[in-house]
Amino acid sequence: MTLYTAIITLILIMDPFGNIPLFLSTLSVFEPKRRRWIILRESVFAFFVLLFFLYFGRFILQGLHISQPALSISGGIILFIIAIRMIFPEKPGVVSSTNSNSADSEESFEEPIFVPLAVPMQAGPSAMAYIILSSSQYPDQLPMLTIALLASSLVSTTVLILSDFLRKILGNQALRAIERLMGMILTTMAIQMLLTGISDYIS
Numbered sequence: 001m002t003l004y005t006a007i008i009t010l011i012l013i014m015d016p017f018g019n020i021p022l023f024l025s026t027l028s029v030f031e032p033k034r035r036r037w038i039i040l041r042e043s044v045f046a047f048f049v050l051l052f053f054l055y056f057g058r059f060i061l062q063g064l065h066i067s068q069p070a071l072s073i074s075g076g077i078i079l080f081i082i083a084i085r086m087i088f089p090e091k092p093g094v095v096s097s098t099n100s101n102s103a104d105s106e107e108s109f110e111e112p113i114f115v116p117l118a119v120p121m122q123a124g125p126s127a128m129a130y131i132i133l134s135s136s137q138y139p140d141q142l143p144m145l146t147i148a149l150l151a152s153s154l155v156s157t158t159v160l161i162l163s164d165f166l167r168k169i170l171g172n173q174a175l176r177a178i179e180r181l182m183g184m185i186l187t188t189m190a191i192q193m194l195l196t197g198i199s200d201y202i203s
């Protein structure tokens with residue numbers, strides 16, 4: 001595994017462009033400055049959750065007696081389901097304009113903490129499975145995987161912080177097109193992970 005491969009795979013799995021409508025909808029009642037702070041905080045939470053599974057996930061597998069082929073097959077299935085949802089998304093909800101929100105409406109809503117913006121939107125089951133599988137297959141490359149996780153988290157966080165700007169510049173249709181393209185790439189990676197797991201189990 002190379003650093004480039006790990007970064008690209010994690011970015012595809014975390015799907016920041018696909019998360020833009022969900023983040024904007026969830027945080028629409030908050031002022032832009034507060035919304036950026038919430039995104040940054042939840043991204044840090046997600047990073048540390050994935051970092052925990054990177055360093056300790058393989059020990060959890062050992063305790064549960066879960067083999068690497070089983071994890072590879074299940075991870076491939078999860079990735080495939082996520083990819084299919086990216087290619088054929090559900091009908092998007094209406095994202096309200098953030099400029100018309102008042103301070104009173106912001107105070108009437110509690111900030112989302114940890115769930116759902118950190119887990120499962122960023123640190124979801126597919127990202128956890130990939131992290132655990134990578135650390136199990138390449139235990140000698142944990143420093144490289146840590147750098148990959150940090151880089152992909154920074155990319156995802158930057159995209160989400162710029163979500164308002166990106167939606168205005170690209171529009172909803174362009175964002176959906178990008179998400180479908182990422183889903184198509186992720187589909188091939190999911191099939192490869194599934195085939196690798198089956199091959200390892202047979203051998």
